[in-house]
Amino acid sequence: MKVFAVARTAQAASDAARQRALDALHTALPRVGVLDRGVYACDLRGTRRLLGAPLEVARRIVALCERAGATCAIGVGPGTFVARVLADQTPLGEARELAMDARAFLAPLPVATLPLDPRIVDELALMGIRDVAGFAALDRGSVLDRLGRAAAAAHALASGMDDLPVHGVPPRRRIRAGRRFDDAIGSKEQLVFALRVLADTVADRLRADGLAALRLVLHAEREDAPVLRLERVLLPPAAEPAALVRSLRWALDELPHRSFVSAGTPGDRHALGRIEAAAIEAVEVEPLRGRQLGLFAPDGAHAEEAIAVAQHLRGRLGAGAVLRARVQSPDARLPEREVEWTEVVA
Amino acid sequence: MGSVATVAALDGAIARVERRYGSRALARGASFERRSDEGVLRTGTAFDRIAGGVPTGAPCAFVGTGACGKLALALRAVAAAQRDGAHVMWVDPTASLDAVAASHAGVDLNRLLVVRTRRRADALTSAAAALRSGGFRLVALDTGPGLLASSVRADDVAPLVPLVRGSAAALVVVTDQAPRRLALLTFRFERVAWERELGRTTGWTFRVAGARGAEALFHARSYPRTLLDLGVRGELLEASA
Numbered sequence: 001m002k003v004f005a006v007a008r009t010a011q012a013a014s015d016a017a018r019q020r021a022l023d024a025l026h027t028a029l030p031r032v033g034v035l036d037r038g039v040y041a042c043d044l045r046g047t048r049r050l051l052g053a054p055l056e057v058a059r060r061i062v063a064l065c066e067r068a069g070a071t072c073a074i075g076v077g078p079g080t081f082v083a084r085v086l087a088d089q090t091p092l093g094e095a096r097e098l099a100m101d102a103r104a105f106l107a108p109l110p111v112a113t114l115p116l117d118p119r120i121v122d123e124l125a126l127m128g129i130r131d132v133a134g135f136a137a138l139d140r141g142s143v144l145d146r147l148g149r150a151a152a153a154a155h156a157l158a159s160g161m162d163d164l165p166v167h168g169v170p171p172r173r174r175i176r177a178g179r180r181f182d183d184a185i186g187s188k189e190q191l192v193f194a195l196r197v198l199a200d201t202v203a204d205r206l207r208a209d210g211l212a213a214l215r216l217v218l219h220a221e222r223e224d225a226p227v228l229r230l231e232r233v234l235l236p237p238a239a240e241p242a243a244l245v246r247s248l249r250w251a252l253d254e255l256p257h258r259s260f261v262s263a264g265t266p267g268d269r270h271a272l273g274r275i276e277a278a279a280i281e282a283v284e285v286e287p288l289r290g291r292q293l294g295l296f297a298p299d300g301a302h303a304e305e306a307i308a309v310a311q312h313l314r315g316r317l318g319a320g321a322v323l324r325a326r327v328q329s330p331d332a333r334l335p336e337r338e339v340e341w342t343e344v345v346a
Numbered sequence: 347m348g349s350v351a352t353v354a355a356l357d358g359a360i361a362r363v364e365r366r367y368g369s370r371a372l373a374r375g376a377s378f379e380r381r382s383d384e385g386v387l388r389t390g391t392a393f394d395r396i397a398g399g400v401p402t403g404a405p406c407a408f409v410g411t412g413a414c415g416k417l418a419l420a421l422r423a424v425a426a427a428q429r430d431g432a433h434v435m436w437v438d439p440t441a442s443l444d445a446v447a448a449s450h451a452g453v454d455l456n457r458l459l460v461v462r463t464r465r466r467a468d469a470l471t472s473a474a475a476a477l478r479s480g481g482f483r484l485v486a487l488d489t490g491p492g493l494l495a496s497s498v499r500a501d502d503v504a505p506l507v508p509l510v511r512g513s514a515a516a517l518v519v520v521t522d523q524a525p526r527r528l529a530l531l532t533f534r535f536e537r538v539a540w541e542r543e544l545g546r547t548t549g550w551t552f553r554v555a556g557a558r559g560a561e562a563l564f565h566a567r568s569y570p571r572t573l574l575d576l577g578v579r580g581e582l583l584e585a586s587a
Contacts, residue, residue: 182365242480249478253471305481306433310459313472321468323460325445339445344459 003045003054004166005029006083007061007074009038010092019172021070026171028061033166039087041080043166058095066093078102079162085113103160107133114154120147132158173209177201178279184223185275191220192249196241198280199248203241206282212237215284218248222273236304237286243308244280250312310344319343387484387516389422391575392563396556397533400426402483405510405517407500409524410535412491415552417444418451418566418573419535420486420520425452427516432483435459435476439469439498440490450571466498470505477509477517485510489521500525541565553579 009021018038025032029051031043042061044054051057058074065072075086077098082105090096098105106113109132112121129135136158144152156162177198185191195218206213214237220228230251238244255272313322323341332338386399393399400406400423408416424434434457436443441462449455459482461472469487476482487506489498500521507528510517519525524532534555541549549567556562563576576582 246479250475302481302483303433305479306435306457306459306476307481309435309475309479309481312475313461316471317461317463317468321461321463323462324458325443325448325455325460327446327449327455330446330449341445341460 002078003048003076004078004080004083005042005044005054005058005061005074005076005095006035006080006087007040007042007058007065007072008084008087009065009070009072011038013038013070017070020068021065021072023172024064024068024070025061028057028064031166031168032171033168035080035084039084041083041166043168044076055095055097058097062093062095077105079157079160080164080166081115081157081162082106082160085109101160102162103136103158106158106160107131107136111135114158116151116154120151123147173211173285174281175202175205175209175211175213175285176279176281177205178219178277180221180277181275185278188252188272191272191275191278192245192252194278195248195280196245198278199241199244202280202282203239203244206239206285207288209285210288211282211285212239212288213244213282213284214286215282216244216247217281217283218251219279219281220272220275221277222275225273228272228275231283236289239288242305246305246308248280254316307345314343314345387423387426389419389426391419391422391573392578393419393422393533393554393556395578396554396560396562400484400516400518401531402516403511403513404531405503405507405519406531406533407519407521407525408533408535409500409521410552411522411537413550414535414537415550415554415564415566415573416520416535417488418447419554419564420488420518421448421451421453422573423516423518424448424458424484424486425454427484428454428457430483431457433457433459433481434484434486435461435473435482437461437463437469437473437485437487439464439466440488442488442490444571447571451573464496466496466502469498470502473503473506473517474509477506477513477515480513480515482515484516484518486518486520489519491522499523500530501528503530504528538563541567551576 007021007025009018022032022040025040025042029042030047033041035041044057047057054076058076062072062074071092073087073090073092074095075083075090076095077083077086079102082098082102085106086096086098111124111130111132113132114135124135135155138155140152140155143155179194179198185194213234216232216234218230222228230248232247232251234243234247310322322344324344326340326342327338328340329337385403386401388394388399408420410416427434436458438460443460445455448458463469463472473485473487476485487498487503489500492499500519500523503519506517519530536553538551538553540547541551548569549565551563551565554562561579563579563582565574565576
């Protein structure tokens, strides 16, 4: 038996709240897909013995989302479309299951409930068709001929034939490595040294899943100071420990040079301070892409590193600092016409 | 092999480091394999015979007054570093790099990143970033004549020394004045004679002093820009005797 649950968050919910709701669904259910912004579909087929009755599952998910700080409403029905319509009618914080035939449920609703182009809705209104029942009464072939394929698909939904599958999205992975230090770390170099070990662990986990880190976050717990959070975007995404450490080192280099002991003083939230614990987390990942091996140039694989350094220095030193030369005219009379200097990173 | 107490103290230190930074923070040197020719960049000149080449994993300095050939040989080292497809960074605070001469020396300009910044801190930061990245086989820092107080001096590269030690990259400091407080492997360049044709200076001969008093002789010509390898002085004397 087909059973689908559709959860919707509040229209005004923040992206973080929506992400928390999606995470909660992923923890509770095996197959979760995204229908729209803040609207998630769950395929509950075959889960009754394992998880219980669909309505009970839906209520548990509502409670789970509440605990995660995201209020949602859930509709349970024999198809994703009808379940979504039911979820839209359900107040936030509640779960409802369709107690009647899907066609009968949809019949009195306005035709605009269906996924139809507004111009088609207007055309149907001119024909005197204002509810789903009237639209469902039309001949499918005529709808296809006169109104197109999308309208025919909507006609199938109006007739209770909802075969839309749930395209599952993989749950967000939490790839994190952390360490607490017996003695607090008081220098940047020591911290970078410690981060190398953590980066090795994160890189191992990334590569085991065939992933590369796109966004990396460093959390550093400090004595007498709030947690330091540094976020970096890695372009191109990387799973190499050296690339992860290099990016974090640059993030640390970009902090203002302050005395370590001055951490915690008012207005000095960027000073490193004494680090008691550190953790690296890959908060956004991408599938790891292959890299062209330097078959005829053994060191060619390091080209990415060199370009990354050039990008970093370009950002730090500004335009006109990181250059590449090209000999234009070696016999030119004027030296400035001999060579053209161009930016390595535009 | 040290005494039992020394070994125990070393084991204790290793255990402390591993406890703090993780079990993979340290590795014994015997577990690394390096090819014997990985440690040097061979310029293909007499310089290799007196010095063995430009060392990687250790800093070195080319020291000499202006127009004594240190840049010419440094460019040969750059070409040698690029031979395997590697990138090279040339930190050029005085904006004096002659790209045409570099091209004549066999340097692939596409794989030569030139950093032109006047501030000493920025020059050192650039070199440090290149050494840390592992993406460069050689980092050359041309300090220039060092006439200004803000100029980079050979002693200023002290923070770069731990970065280059043990890495696969070479650090060459091209400078007019030898470091005073820093112990760098130093090669002294000295001009021996000018060459003049039709009343104009067209080149010069210079020598590079290596360890144990050995000297390599070169002749640099301005037009066309070429560097002639004359050989090792001792061998030349034997040949002429």
